[in-house]
Structures are given as C-alpha cells and as structure tokens.
Amino acid sequence: MAVTFLGVRHHSPACALLVRDTIRRLRPAYVLVEGPADFGTRMDELLLGHAPPIAIFSYYRDAERVHASWSSFCGYSPEWVALNEGREAGAELRFIDLPAWHPAFAGRGNRYADAERRYGEVAERLCREFAVDNTDVLWDHLFEIDPDGAGERLDAYFALLRGEAEAGEDDKARESYMAEWVRAAGADAGDRPVVVVTGGFHKPALETLAASGGTDWPDVPRPPEGSTGGGFLVPYSFKRLDAFTGYQSGMPSPEYYQRLWEGGPDAAAGALVEAVVTRLRERKQVVSTADLVAARTLTEGLTRLRGHRAPARTDLLDGLVSALVNDDLDQRLPWTSRGALAPGAHPAVVEMVAALSGDRVGRLHPATPAPPLVHDAAAELQRLGLDRDGPVVLKLTAPRDLERSRALHRLRVLRIPGAVRDAGPATGADPVLEERWTLEASDPRGRRHSALIEAGAYGPTLAEAAAAVLDERVNDAGADMRRLADVLFDAALCGCADRSDRIAGAIAAGIAGSSDIAALGVALGAVLGLWRHDRVLGTARSPLFGTVVEECAARILWLAEGIRGGPAPADRDRLHALAATRDALLHAAGTLHLDRDAALGVARRVAARRDVPPDLRGAAFGLGRALGDTADPARAVRGAAGPKTFGDWLAGLFALARQEVLDPDGAVLGVLDELIGDLDDEGFLVALPALRQAFEFFPPREREAIAEGLLERRGLRGSARALLRAPAAPLLVAEARALEARVDRALAAAGLLEPGEAGPGARGASPREDEKENRDPA
Template structure:
C-alpha cells in the first residue's frame, strides 16, 4: 500500500504535462485520481464523458437571487484535448478509477476576482519571486521570455521520468516557502483534505493532478490534517462570501459550455496556460517535429491567401533558419519559438516598433507587424467546442427555445418588424432582451434609437455564431426565463451606476433599453440605489435629460409597456427635486451646453405643467414628493438674480410666462422680458433671449408689445454693440419654427413700414456671407471712411 500520494504539478494546457499525466495513470493504475477542478461538479462527472467536441469548459456561478443584495461570482474551468486535467479524466475513466474534482466551488471568496480557475493566482510577493527565479534561469540559459523558457525545459520531448523530475524541481524552486495569498491558502486547505480522504481509504494508490504552484505545499499539508472518513462537503454559502448577510439568498450552478481556442490563447488575454493552443494541439496529435512543419505549412497558406509577402525563397529561408536556430540553442527539434523567430527574421523586412509577440505575455500590442499578427492567428486556431446533444442545459435555454417558437422567430434569419402590430412588438421586446444579455449574433440593423422616438419599424439580423450557446449558458445565471434574465442584467447595470461618472446619462440609456425590452418591474433595491445615486449628481443638464426621458415614458410609454411604471415615477421625483436644487445654485453656463441647459428647463416645465393640471387629490397620490409651487418660486428667484447666467434667467422667466395659462392666478414675475433684456450687456442679450424664446415662444411672438420693445432695444444699439449682440440674437431666433419665424419677421416689417416687402427678405441669405460677416465688414468700412476723413481724403 502506497504511503504517499503521487502529486503531479503541471502547467495548465501543456502537451508535455498531459503526456506525463496519461503515462503515470496508465503505469500506476491508481484507485483515486484527484484533479484541480470545481468540487460541486463531482455529482455530474458523467456529463464530461458525453461525445463532446473540444474545447469546452465548466462554467460555475453563485449569484444573489435579488440583485444588489450580494456579489456575483463565476469562473470557467476550460479543457482542451491537450490539457493535463482532461487527460487525467479520460485515462482515469479508462482504468475505472474513482475521479474527484478537489478544488473549491467558483462562488467561494478565493475566486472573488478570478474569471478563470486555471489563472495564475500567486500574490504580489510570490509573483515577484517567480519572476526573479524565471529571469535568472532565462539569463543563465540565454533565453528570452517565460514561454520560451518553458518550452526549452519541458516541451523538448524529454522522457517521462526526466520530465517529472524537472517539473518537481522547477515548481519547488518557484514556490519556495511562501504561504501564498489567502485565496490560495483556502484552496490548498480544501485540496489537502481531499488528498487526506483518499489516502485514508487505504484501498489503492492516489494520484493528484494540480497546478504546479500548489504541488509543493500540498505534499506537506495533507500529512498534518486529521483523518477524513467521509468525502469533504461543499462549504456553506455563508463561508463563501466575505460580506455574508443571513437574509441573502444565493443561486448556484455549474454547466458545461462550449469554449474556443481563441479564449484559451494567452495572446487574447487568457491569464494562464499555454500560448498558441492550436499549435499545442498539433504537438499533442502529431509530435513536436510534425507540429512545427504543419504550422509552417498553415502559416504559408494564410500569408499567400492574404497576399502578404511569402515567396518560395522566403519560406525556404524560414525552414533553414528554424533548423539552425534549434541547433544553435541546443534543442533536439525546433520548438515553437524557433519557428516563430525564423519566420520573423525571414519575412519581416522593416524595423519593428513593438517587441515580438512571443517575447511577452498578454494581448498583441498595437503596431504589431501584420505578418506577425497572422502568424499568431494561425497558431491560436479557430476551433470551437460543441456540446453533445443530450448535455444538460440550464432552464434559460429551454425556455428560450419555447419563447422563440411561440413568437415565430427563427435563428438564423433576418426579421423585419412593424411595431404598430402587437405581435411584432412582442417579437421586438424579446430581441431587445437578448441584446440586453449581450448574446452574440443578435444585431439590430435598423430600428428605434430611443423608446419614444416615433419610429415604427425595426430590422434585425439574427445569426448563430459558435459562441452563442456559451453566452446563453453564462447568461442563465441571471434567470430561468428570457425576461427574468434580462431584467436581472438590467438591474445589475442600474445598481452599478452609483458613484460612476456620467451616471445620469447611463441611466437614460438603461431606461430606454428597459422600455424597448418591455421591462418595468424593478426591485425596491434598484429604486433605493437610484435615489442615492441621483442625489449626488451635480450636472444640471444630465438631470434634465433623465427627467425628460422618464417623463416621456411615464406619460406616453403605453406601446412599450412602461406607461405609469413605478421606476419611472421614482426617477421623475428624484431628478425633479435634484434638478430644481441645482437650477437655483447654478452659475455660468458653458456655451457648449447651452442647448442641453435649455432642454433641462423644458423638462422641468413639462413636469410642472402636468402637476398644475392635476387635481389636488391625484397630485398627492401620484406625486407626493413633488411641489409645483416650488418650481415657480425657484424660477422667480432665478429670473431676478443678477448673479445668474443670462441664459438661465431668460429660461426661468420664459418658463413662468409659458405657465401663466395653466395658473392664471400666479403672481407676475419680478422681471418682465423687456426689462430683463434692457439690463443686460449687448453680448448677453441674445443668451437671455434664447432662454425666453425656447420656453415661451408662443406667448412672446404673439405679443406685439414685446416685438415692438425688442425692436426698439436692438435699434438703440450702436454698431459695435450690435455686432456683439448679433451672433447670440440669431441663435435665439433659431428656436422659432419656420412659420412662427415668418410671423415674427412680418411684424418687424410692419414696424419699419416695409410690409410691402416679402417675409423672405428677412429670412433668406442674400449673399454667401453670414450676417455676422456682413456686419463686421460694414463696421470696417465705417472706420476706414473715418480715417480717410481725418486726412481729408473722403
């Protein structure tokens, strides 16, 4: 009976380690094979042996049933055919060994910031130690890059016994005596318990497959643990979350998902494992020598297909250079880096601005040579996994199929929808819910930008890319039905707005998405968070945008299922209150924000008009927190404040004038329009006029007294002041629609006894020059004549 387990420390997705694991299981014939993987999947291990097409992954998650009451956690445990963990599963099954995953579930605090179980999890101290060790070793061997070092030490076709010794020595030096992060300690404590349990069964050998970082510690740790008579149980949810609250309910689950080589590749950001997964697979299938030649051939085909330089002479040079580099570096056969260096040296003719991609870890850097980009794409591969037909699926996928069948939506297809038809509105909502979940292959080619934009047609392109199934399985953690999952995803996005920059603009976007997707039943938690978030917003214009969108949906959102929604009522109340507070304290207005500033006044005015039109009983029931009189009072003070921006003063006075019809008993404003304009400098008159006309154009343009008084104010300006006032004055009249602008022009012509002239004489552009340019030229001409007169020449 073996007194110690055989613990094989591996590098994830290494063909050499996969070869070692398979050989040791076939030789040792262990009774127990323990593998680094999610222990909550142990009851469903049979699913891994269905006729899947690799690569695939186990996606595990733990999520709060109510958004905002806890944290979401999830991670992937990916497998390719050349992964040591996959070979351990297959070989253990072949000899009928007992198989167990021995790592913590994905929702444990140890995986709080980890998206991939097989990522490098060393803490800062250990990471620095590992880097120092690898750099010293690379310098001694004359090798550049971690991956090149690994290939030289372990992928160079050494025999199994020597490979095992090299790995053991390497990982012992790499880990040293550093205890590791708390997350690693928690994981290793659980893995050690599994080893203790297997050893205590005393009915056969135990073989352990784990990341090499954990192996030295596990070898010591398991021996100091008490006996484990029964298999270690899953930790309680309360032990898995640092911010555990007893009333928080969590949903957990694990499902197989299709994976892809691109997601496995270190050059697309994968945090661990081997780079170039397609090349690693060829090594597994054909051996190192044939894999290099096969990669060489595939790269040549790709470059020629894309018309990139790859002549026969170039490729001959690549072959000779690759063989020479291998011999120079002491390799038995050309390794991956030998081939890549040979191709770069033979095919790249110009100086490079960025390092060679295989000399560092992580995504390709901008500016990488196109030839090198294509080389890395070939070695990464295009393979996508596919699950067996009878693989268990989460409820979302089943309910989605039924929902799409009910709505007569077929994927793939192109769908054109008429939103005036009730059945097409239902289809639109389902497609927008899929878009909310970011499901690949769902694209709106033409449609509604905003929920109340007035457009009544949509054109969708529906495709079924290989990654779509994986995305749907991952989205299943949000809910069992499409509507539930989309609402949970939307609530999560709303809750994340708190404290974020541009929060209110994002809120408007999410409210539009909710309307388009037909989602209105938000939780109380979302309402509380939105209230807190809006209370801290300091941008008046953004609040106006949110108020306008929420009010529009609340009043007229029947077609999108949002009319009268509680969430909109909340947004209206909190943004109205906060916007009025900012309105009174607002100072100068950035010229770039002038239109948005006026739009915010218009939004407040719309809500105030609705409040004033409601009977007192209805107003107190629907809008208990809103006070229309407060808006009127704030605007009166704003219009009278000499410290306020003229644009704000004009808008406030215009808002009061526009509501006089609604409130005939309202006291007259402290400052009338002409009196306000008369107190302003010439360069500010147009700003105040913009606010006045934008908010009360009907009242002002129909008032002959105002038109006459404005005409007198402008006529009284001297040439210099007129030139200063002109740009903003023209901007103010741009708020008038064409018919009202024509009526205003008619009144001006009558005042100047020129009613015989057509209205277009004041509206059209007579020359290519703008009025400002004409006025400037007239002023320049006047000054020139004055100078000539001084010299007696005029």
C-alpha cells in the same frame, strides 16, 4: 499511501504528456484533479465525448455578490488528459478543489489563474537568468520544446516558484481542502496508487498537508441559505483561451500548442507557417516564395542560436517577422510581454498572432444536459416566429408584435447574440411605434448556444432571467441616475412591469442625495416619457413614476439655483436637465404636484444674476418664457453681455425656448441680427464658435426658416437653403481671417505695410461690400 503528486501548468502540452505517461504507467485507483468539487458527481456528463475546448461554467448569486467563472479544458490541458486517461485506466475520478462560488475565488474569472502571475518576483528572476522576455518564453525554453525528463525540472521550477513565500488565505483554504481529498483517497486505495494533478504552485504544500491528518472524505460545500449557485458545461473557443485576448490564465497561441500536442514542435512550426501565409495572402499581403525561404532560414538560425532542438513558438514568430515585416515597428512585439494584443500593432503581426491563436470552437455532445433557459428560449422563439434569419419589422401597437419585441429585448438584455435592433424608440418619450431587427438564428460557431447556457444562471425562462439581470443592474447602479434610467427603460421594453416600480423606487431613493444635475435630467427625461406616453409598454400614469417626476423636477430646480460661476462653454447635459424639467412642468403639472409658480420664481432669479454661468442664465430666461413669463425677450437678448458670453447665453435660451427665435413677429430675430451685425471682426471671431453651438439646437428645417427671416428682414431675394451652405467650413474661414489679420498687424509693426495699403488679410477677404450685413452664424 502511494500518492504521486503531479504539479502542472494549466494548458501545457508538456505537462499533459507527463500526466498521460504517469497514469498509463501506474494505472492508479484514484485520479484526483484540481477542479470544482460540486461538479464531481457529474463526471459522466463531462466525459460524454465532447470536442474541446469546453468549460465548466460556474455561477453564484446572492443579495451581496454575483460571481461567474469558467474552468476551461482543451485537448492538451493536463486536467482533461488526466480525466480521460484515468477513465481508460479504470480509476475513480474526483474533482478536489473548492466550488467556484467560494470566497477563495472572489475576483477570479477563471479557476486556473497560474501562480507565476501572482508571484512574479521569482519568475522575473528566472527570466533574467535565462535571458528571455517573459514566463511564456521561459516555459517553452525549459519544457515544451524538449519534454523528455520534464518531471524533475518541473518539480524544481515549481518549488522555486513557491519558495518560502507565505500563501494567501485563499490558497491556504483551497490547499487545506484539497489535502482532505488526498488523504481520504490514499486511505481508501491502500497500496494502490493515487495520482494527484494540480497547479504546480500547490504541489509543495499538498505534499506536506497530505502527510498527516484525518482520512474521512470531505463534504462538498453548498451555497449559503438564500443564494443560488451551480454549473453547466459550455462550448469554449481558442480565442477565449488565448492570453493575447486577455484570458486570465492562459498560455498564448492555443492553436500552436494544439499542433505541438498533436505532432510535436517541427510539425507545429511547419503547419503554422502555412497558416500565417494563407491569412496574409487572403488579406492581399504579398508573400513570395523567397520570403518563405527567408522565414524558414531565419527560424532555423534562431532555433540553433537559442539552443533549442526544434523551433519554439517565439523562434517561429521572430523568424516570420524578420522575413515578412520590412517596416519600422511602432511598438514591441506582442510575444515579448504578457497580456492582450495592443491596438495599432502591425497588420502582419496581427495576422501571425491570429494564426497561432486559431479559431477552433468546442462542441458539446448532443446528450449534454442544458439549463432550462436554453429550451425555453428555443420554444419561445419558435412560437413567436423568430427562429429564422433576416430582417423583422415589429408594430408595437399590435399585441403579437409587442410580445415578439419583448422576447427580443430579453435576449438583448441577457447579451445573447443573434438579434440586433436596427431602429426603434430610444426613450419613453420617443413617439416611434415601430422596431426593426436583424435576426441570425443559425449559430454555426455556437456563440448563441454558449451564451444561453451561461445566461441560464439567471433563471429558467427568458422573462425570469431578464428580470434577474435587471435586478443585478439596479444593485450595481446604486444611486447613479443615468444607469438607473437605462435599466428602467430596458425594463419597460422587456415587459418587466413588476421591476419597473422597483427601479423607479431606487431612482426616487437616490434623488435626495444626488448633486449631479445632468444625471437627474437623464432620469427625469426617461421617467417622464414613460409616465406620459407609454401605454404600449404599460407604464403610463404610474403613481410611483409620477412621484419620481415630482422629486426629480424639484431637485433639478434647487440645484440650478445654487450654481455659480463665470463664463464657460455651454453645458449641454445641464441644459437638457432643465429642458426635461420644463417638459414636466408643461405636461404634467395638471396631474402631478408640480408648482409652476415656484419654478417661475427660480427661473426669474437665476436669469437676473450675473454670477451665474451665461448658458444657465439663458436657460432660466427660456424656462420663464416657456412657463408664461411676459418679460421682453428683445431686452433680455441685448443684456446678454459681450462676444465671449453671447453665444453661450443663446445656447441656454435655444435649449429651452427656441420658438422665441421662430416667432412670426421677428422681434428676437431682429435683435440677434442687429447684435451680430454690430460686432467688429475680432468680436465676431470670438463669438462665432459659441454661436454655432447655440444654433445647433435648431434642426435643419428651422435653420432654413431663420435664414428666410433674415433675407426678408433685409429685403433680399435668394435661396435660404443656399445661404446655409458655405463654400468652406465657417470655423476654418474664421481662423484663416484671424490669421490674416495677425499677419497684417505684424507687417504694419515691422514697417512693411504702408498706412492704407491692403495687406494679405484684405486681399484674402470676401469681395462682399458690407461684411457685417451678410453674417449668419446659423
């Protein structure tokens, strides 16, 4: 067998050059490339004449696992060059790796995950040996700047990288399968050459495995029974390829390497200096001619100092930073490590990284087959008049607008860009019957087209694909009530009524084992709203939804009665859960099996216990009042304990029964006024934060009504609205007064303040004659 193995680093111009020259020299019978074997029969589609970067998007879905991955190619990818040069040489082309859905790729979002990321110990030792920061800098130093004669150096590098380490089971499975293709191609080619292009980590193993064994062509694995899988070509972008954006197997700065591939290192450095300067000037950053001269001088100096015959990527970047950044840097330069660009990087550094990353977007040939979803979505949006740019207002009570709304929500659930909802109902209980969207049908960068292709893995139509995504989200949510409630509402908005019952069933199954009262409250609020109101979305009076309401309400009450604890800040999520239970008891008890008497008993018992958190006691009292309990509210308010717990108790009351404060007889308001007025300064400052939180349950109009009641009760005239507008933040004023009081006490303790003398606290106090008479936490 005349087999030539070429180990490469994916997306390396130096490796692409080696592949190109080898194929042109050997003109092989077969070119075998690491890539998904199940796409091998579609080489004609892959080589239609696309403008890279592009990717093969592969998907797989069964009852247990959902997997998506990308095999990406840019103009300088060795695999892309191998396929195109092989076609020019008349070779047979084959992808020889396992399909992307295979368990060997579990956990990988990209097929080309470079081996040095998994076998970092050797790479780190090499970096120390050559005194460089990371493998990217090492790679440039060894190969990219001087690619002549790189073949032997590459062999030594990958052999060292592989070393004696035992490959994982996933690598073993892949290498065994690829070796079958190599043996079969070698036997079929006879004396004619065969070129094999794979990741360099696999080369040593393939050379050994291909030396012996059967020579039959291997079968292409198919997805197991009951699963779906396949692949499509999608446009890709340099931003998705860039390691600085978190790409799993990319070399950083793809625009730099594209320029390097096209014109060499000197041309790449010159073009990208211009790109960096242009970006900085567009953002109003001053870059003078002297700065450019300094950058060039420093880059040339670093190039010579580091022993490079031409500027490497980091020579260019370090030279630019030295010349253009005069500030102290708060973090390491991003090219000294691998991974995504960290938040807070210097603006000039961000622009340098962006310039070297580039903004190129691939383009597929017009004849490229697309999944049915692409065509269905285009036809559906055109039929509904949604294939345009600009704002759209939809009346959900109008059948055609409801249909348009569902189509847009299906796009949203599938994460297809180009349609943003600006306003609309937020829950099933939301009385809003109008939606506002902003559409952007034009797709100059191909983002929408790419997303539709990738969403085609879920189904052939918008309705089926959205339903499949909802199913996936249900499976992922497990017993998480919050996530299930979100999915339920999305199912209603998408018009997936058949999924609604399944999701409600999942919520019902999780209720009995859930101890998260807040999450149960979210689920109850969502389901109750859809059960009560949603004739528009088609879920009103659903029997299954009714069962969920019954079980959620009972579970929340059971959990609430078991809560114990001392003083603590009001738990708003817990209070919202009890408010949702109140709504269920008030609005659904006549139709559903909800026991108001039993709920009233729970409310009385919780409200009377002293070992229950104050906000929960207040909420229980409020729930009892809402259900018709005749207990004296004024007496309950007086018994709400001292300044440390008073505000939290009120928060619970207001969350469940704020109408008690707004009652025209003014009993509760009068008691509140007396209690707050009787607090001394220290007590008032202690109570103030919780009191303000409690009164936040009242919307502005109701707060104004409370202020009017206070003025009327005291026989004062004035503007209630003005009373709510403090000249400074109340908490800030309170903190200032507390500080002044501490200063007074310190001065008195030091003998610097005579008895009866007014200290700074008094001098800074309000000139009002009676401070207590004017306190208003609202």
